[in-house]
Amino acid sequence: GAGVSQTPSNKVTEKGKYVELRxxxxxxxxxxxxxxxxxxxxxxxxxxxxxxxxxxxxxxPNDRFFAVRPEGSVSxxxxxxxERGDSAVYLCASSTLxxxxxxxFFGPGTRLTVL
Amino acid sequence: QKEVEQNxxxxxxxxxxxASLNCTYSDRGSQSFFWYRQYSxxxxxxxxxxYSNGDKEDGRFTAQLNKxxxxxxxxxxxxxxxxxxxxxxxxxxxxxxxxxxxxxxxxA
Numbered sequence: 605g606a607g608v609s610q611t612p613s614n615k616v617t618e619k620g621k622y623v624e625l626r627x628x629x630x631x632x633x634x635x636x637x638x639x640x641x642x643x644x645x646x647x648x649x650x651x652x653x654x655x656x657x658x659x660x661x662x663x664x665p666n667d668r669f670f671a672v673r674p675e676g677s678v679s680x681x682x683x684x685x686x687e688r689g690d691s692a693v694y695l696c697a698s699s700t701l702x703x704x705x706x707x708x709f710f711g712p713g714t715r716l717t718v719l
Numbered sequence: 720q721k722e723v724e725q726n727x728x729x730x731x732x733x734x735x736x737x738a739s740l741n742c743t744y745s746d747r748g749s750q751s752f753f754w755y756r757q758y759s760x761x762x763x764x765x766x767x768x769x770y771s772n773g774d775k776e777d778g779r780f781t782a783q784l785n786k787x788x789x790x791x792x793x794x795x796x797x798x799x800x801x802x803x804x805x806x807x808x809x810x811x812x813x814x815x816x817x818x819x820x821x822x823x824x825x826x827a
Contacts, residue, residue, distance in 0.1 A: 635813070637814060637815075639815070644819065644820075645819050645820075646723075646807050646809075646817030646818050646819050646820050647763065647807075647815070647817050648817070649814045649815065649816065652813065652814055659813075660813075660814065663814075695762055695763075697815075703813060705751060705768075705770070707765055707768070708765075708815060710762040710763050710764070711762060712761070712762050713762050
């Protein structure tokens with residue numbers, strides 16, 4: 605079956621603009637995660653959804669970042685007033701359950717460049 | 720102190736040799752440990768998971784876990800050029816905490 609998909613694959617924007625990044629998880633996966641990966645670093649946790657609700661948003665760096673998952677499937681990560689430091693690859697992952705043992709499957713990522 | 724630390728790279732090994740990767744973690748209560756492989760420009764791919772002390776073997780890969788020492792390792796036997804990638808150690812509760820990764824280059 606289809607894996608996790610993310611759109612767009614690349615996004616170039618100007619400082620101060622608003623961007624939306626979309627994640628479509630594997631069908632039936634209730635847990636959805638967003639991570640951010642900067643060059644030369646491992647992915648860093650941003651937010652996790654169990655169903656429609658954000659169960660843990662402790663990784664969001666500040667209030668310019670927000671994510672939603674209104675119907676418990678597709679999720680959108682929203683970044684307001686983008687800054688150059690927001691440039692990174694944004695990865696989405698999903699799993700059947702949010703526990704320690706179910707594999708998280710990663711999407712291909714969205715490369716965000718803020719000029 | 721970072722939650723997950725990996726030995727600094729890059730690591731260069733000749734084809735057919737053993738590549739050894741190390742990782743330590745700070746949360747003594749961690750239960751699940753993973754190794755991901757990430758090719759340049761691609762997303763992480765799970766290659767090994769380990770939950771209890773000891774060794775776990777899968778093909779040419781062996782993961783080792785020592786919870787008392789808070790240490791996880793990955794051995795890649797008979798290294799192939801296709802193993803050239805960055806290897807990420809991750810510790811999980813429900814969210815994954817990753818190390819910075821070790822880049823491995825296998826020389827033909």
